[in-house]
Structures are given as structure tokens and as C-alpha cells.
Amino acid sequence: MAFEGLASKLQETLKKLKGKGKLTEKDIKEAMREVKLALLEADVNYKIVKDFVKKVSEKSMGNEVLESLTPGQQVIKIVNEELVELMGTTESQINFAQNNITVIMLVGLQGAGKTTLAGKLALQLKKKNKKPLLAACDIYRPAAIKQLQVVGKQIDIPVFSLGDKVSPIDISKAAIKHAKDNNLNVVIIDTAGRLHIDEELMKELQDVKEGVNPDEILLVVDAMTGQDAVNVAESFNSKLDVTGVVLTKLDGDTRGGAALSIKAITGKPIKFVGIGEKMNDFEVFHPDRMASRILGMGDVLTLIEKAQQAIDEKEAEKLGNRLMNQEFNLEDFQQAMQQMKNLGPLNKIVEMIPGINTKELQGVDLSQGEKELKKTEAIIGSMTIKERRNPSLVSGSSSRKKRIASGSGTTIQDINKLLKQFEEMKKMMKQMKGMQKGFMKKKGLFGKLPF
Structure with missing residues (x-):
């Protein structure tokens, strides 16, 4: 369960405050010490934790909180607002091209789940009446093209491939032409990854970017790698200027540090999260709803949306x-x-x-x-x-x-x-x-x- 450890510790700490009729500065300092430890244990970046606790402490020490009839609830409200701020305030949508084909380039390390993610994204866009095309541009990993074709068949979405002897740039350009010729309006480019960041990988991705000028460059990051996910995000963003981040395997990360650190460090929004292995286990990332879940306030809006679908x-x-x-x-x-x-x-x-x-x-x-x-x-x-x-x-x-x-x-x-x-x-x-x-x-x- 995502954020399991962090959620239980924060809820426990804030529950103590909520149970008190009046708060002192000592109460808040003790609570903030526990919040700090909870965030660090959740693998949130130290600098971010320090800034977060400082902001919450300053706002909580104000007279309007300490002298309030419900001071504990006021502190919870402040923590909630700061969590939302940390993760990006509002959800970030895909930047669709006006009257043209939208090109979405997926980048990331090998093993982050790019190929499966390409299918999940295509399926969600299809549900929104878009006509996506998956472009197989990973010509290095054995069976990568075949994997994308299997995913495409599973969700009934076309896959464009020129095999593994043609360069990724040429495949990308040909895929866009194929989309135009076949009345498709979104091209999702599944690029190659490596086990680590190297110059050769980045050069190839930069060439694809220059060659097709994508509307979106989404960095796919494995949430379970914790702080490493943040380091990867920094490296890719510095070379490619990504437009957003997609966190995969968030359901398997009980800590959640990556989700709380990436936006603050890179300045780029988390746009989607993968929450399971099935093709439908994919959600738009709503910072306010995620903060609400972490603090035990639930997420009724997402539940309603799921029911409607x-x-x-x-x-x-x-x-x-x-x-x-x-x-x-x-x-x-x-x-x-x-x-x-x-x-x-x-x-x-x-x-x-x-x-x-x-x-x-x-x-x-x-x-x-x-x-x-x-x-x-x-x-x-x-x-x-x-x-x-x-x-x-x-x-x-x-x-x-x-x-x-x-x-x-x-x-x-x-x-x-x-x-x-x-x-x-x-x-x-x-x-x-x-x-x-x-x-x-x-x-x-x-x-x-x-x-």
C-alpha cells in the first residue's frame, strides 16, 4: 500500500494533537520532531524535510492556531496544505497539440516500466476518445518491440515498428507520418533505456527530441527506488528538460519518498502514477487527493470517478x-x-x-x-x-x-x-x-x- 508507513505515523502524530483542547509551543515542537522522523523514514529528501517542517512549524506557532478552539485541526489543515504544495498543488494534464498530432516521448532507465506504461497511457487516452499509436523505438533491448506489440494487441491499439535495424529517430518520424496517413492523433514513443545513465543514451534521446519536437517528454521512474528515483529525475531533466514525471510501482512503495521529493527538486510535475500490474491500474496524479489519503482523510472524488467508470x-x-x-x-x-x-x-x-x-x-x-x-x-x-x-x-x-x-x-x-x-x-x-x-x-x- 503506497505511503503505508508515512501515513500511519503522520496520522498517529496528528491524532495526538487533535485530542488536546489547547496546544503549546512545546506540543507543536514535539509533533514536528515526529513528523520530521516520519518523512525521513519515508525516504524523503533531507533538505525537503527540513524546509517542510520549518514551514509547518512557523504557521502552526501563530496565535490564530494556538488560540483557536480547534488548534489540532488547524495544524492538520496546515500539514495538508503543505503536502499539497510539496507535490504540486494541482493535477497536470497532457499538453495536446492544437489541430495536429500530439507526440509523447517516454524516457527513463531500463526496468522502470516504460513499455507497459506506454500501453497504460494509450489505453487511458483511448478512453478519452483519442486515437493513439504506439511507436517501438527501443531497438536494443531483446524482445522490446515484441513486448510492445503484445501490449498493443491486448488493448487493441496499433503499434508501429520498423524492426531493430533502423535508427530511433527515423522510426519516430515514420511513426508520425503513419499516424497522419491513418487518421491517428497521438503518437507515444517508447524509447530505449539503460541500466544506468550514460552519454550515449542521453545523446540518442536528445537526437530524437530534436528530430520530432515532442509535445510531452514524460520521464518514467520506478517509485520503489526511493532517493535514486529523485537522482534519476534530476539527471534526465538537466539533459532533456522533461515536461512531467510518471511514477510506476507506487503501490509497491510503502515509503513514498519519491512522490514527495521529485516535484520539489526538479520543478516538474508528477502527471501520472502506476498503481498495479493491470492495464487499468493507472491514474492521473492529484496532489490534493494524495495528501488527503496520506493523512487518513480518504479520497472520495477518486472513488466516485472509479464508480462512474x-x-x-x-x-x-x-x-x-x-x-x-x-x-x-x-x-x-x-x-x-x-x-x-x-x-x-x-x-x-x-x-x-x-x-x-x-x-x-x-x-x-x-x-x-x-x-x-x-x-x-x-x-x-x-x-x-x-x-x-x-x-x-x-x-x-x-x-x-x-x-x-x-x-x-x-x-x-x-x-x-x-x-x-x-x-x-x-x-x-x-x-x-x-x-x-x-x-x-x-x-x-x-x-x-x-x-
Whole structure:
């Protein structure tokens, strides 16, 4: 979970302040010492930590905070604002070319995840009605071209290649011409990387930059490398003047130091983050939402956006109506679960819920809920259509339960548990029927979730 260690320590420290009716300068100094240690342990650059703590301390020592009725909350507000400032205040969008083809050049070290990232970016642009083309310009790494072609096929996006005998500059120019000829409006250039920064690599990237004049040069950095990620960003930016940074593998970095350091050191915004291995595990970077997650305030806006993208509104409304009218059966139950699964892994959803303390979740197996969903799907899938539409047929028949348990690889106890949950849901919905107008017709997240 991204920022796990930092989030739990900051939340714990600020919770102590929040619990006090009045704050003294000593309280704030002690809290800032803990904040400083938490940031350093999260692998945030020392100079940035020093400046951050100084700013928060100065603002927190003011009379308007110390004499406030809620001084702890005022300090939390200041920490939140400074975290947002540190990461870039607002989200940074792609600079699309006006009435022309947008050229996006991806650069970075080998192993940062550029090729996979190229596909994730292309898929997101496709969802926004753009017509992207992936250009295979890594002619050195074995199977790099093949990897990009596999990624392109997976997401149904064309890949342009001239093999590994043509220079990256010529491939880039030819890809742009191919895009024009085929009515495509975005070219994403997947360039070569090295295991370390060298003059040969930089010269080649500079030549590609001069040859095609890209609208965006996005530096792809592995968040798990911590301070090294910041050093890499500095080096690439000094040679290429990148327009933005993309952090990959942020979900695997419990510290988060790179995300908190890169913007401050390079002056270049973090535009996107990779948060998993799937092609959809890719987000626009919102500094305010990330700060909110770190401080345990949740990220309801991203959760709503995910719900809007993943959940079919018409189907959700239909399921809701059937549920409220007592017409809900196990077929509907299965469909509702599928809609929920589309939101993504439970551990990533939990991060976005306000008030969740990441420390309290340590040791909790969040994958258990997903295992239960799979088990439920297997049980319902092993039923006949008649049984799904009329679960009472199963409730009163031990032979049916044995057959379903055998077909789903579960036990009769599992089936009884599911049937009990189903009946409890129906009873609850019967009690809520009188509240239908006030609940099911609400807009936003709760109006979209199919339960």
C-alpha cells in the first residue's frame, strides 16, 4: 500500500494533537520532531524535510492556531496544505497539440516500466476518445518491440515498428507520418533505456527530441527506488528538460519518498502514477487527493470517478429497483458483485475511504474479502438458472446443496452461509423500502453502487 508507513505515523502524530483542547509551543515542537522522523523514514529528501517542517512549524506557532478552539485541526489543515504544495498543488494534464498530432516521448532507465506504461497511457487516452499509436523505438533491448506489440494487441491499439535495424529517430518520424496517413492523433514513443545513465543514451534521446519536437517528454521512474528515483529525475531533466514525471510501482512503495521529493527538486510535475500490474491500474496524479489519503482523510472524488467508470449506471439502477421491490434473486446478486469487482482490489478501495487508519489495517488480510467474492461466484455459477432465480429450491434440498458444493469446490456450510446472507439482505431491503425515494435516487457514488 503506497505511503503505508508515512501515513500511519503522520496520522498517529496528528491524532495526538487533535485530542488536546489547547496546544503549546512545546506540543507543536514535539509533533514536528515526529513528523520530521516520519518523512525521513519515508525516504524523503533531507533538505525537503527540513524546509517542510520549518514551514509547518512557523504557521502552526501563530496565535490564530494556538488560540483557536480547534488548534489540532488547524495544524492538520496546515500539514495538508503543505503536502499539497510539496507535490504540486494541482493535477497536470497532457499538453495536446492544437489541430495536429500530439507526440509523447517516454524516457527513463531500463526496468522502470516504460513499455507497459506506454500501453497504460494509450489505453487511458483511448478512453478519452483519442486515437493513439504506439511507436517501438527501443531497438536494443531483446524482445522490446515484441513486448510492445503484445501490449498493443491486448488493448487493441496499433503499434508501429520498423524492426531493430533502423535508427530511433527515423522510426519516430515514420511513426508520425503513419499516424497522419491513418487518421491517428497521438503518437507515444517508447524509447530505449539503460541500466544506468550514460552519454550515449542521453545523446540518442536528445537526437530524437530534436528530430520530432515532442509535445510531452514524460520521464518514467520506478517509485520503489526511493532517493535514486529523485537522482534519476534530476539527471534526465538537466539533459532533456522533461515536461512531467510518471511514477510506476507506487503501490509497491510503502515509503513514498519519491512522490514527495521529485516535484520539489526538479520543478516538474508528477502527471501520472502506476498503481498495479493491470492495464487499468493507472491514474492521473492529484496532489490534493494524495495528501488527503496520506493523512487518513480518504479520497472520495477518486472513488466516485472509479464508480462512474466501472459501474453501469442503468444496470445499477435496475438492480436497485429489483432489490427494493423484493424481486432480487441470486442472478442479480452475482451481477451486483461483478459491478463491485470492477472498482478494483479491495485494498486500493479502502485507502480512499475517509477515516481509515492504515496502521489499524496492518495484519488484516484484505484479500479475504475478494476470496469470498470468488467463492460466492463459484457457488452461484454451479446452480441451475431455476435455482438462481428461486433460491428457496436450494434451501430445502440437501441433494441440491451437495451437487452445487461439488461443482463449485466449496462446502455445504459455504452454501448455507451464502443463502443466509442473501435472505438477510432481502429482509434489510424490505425494512428500507419506505426510504427508497430518499436513498436510491441520490446522485453520486451511493446512487451508483448496486446495493
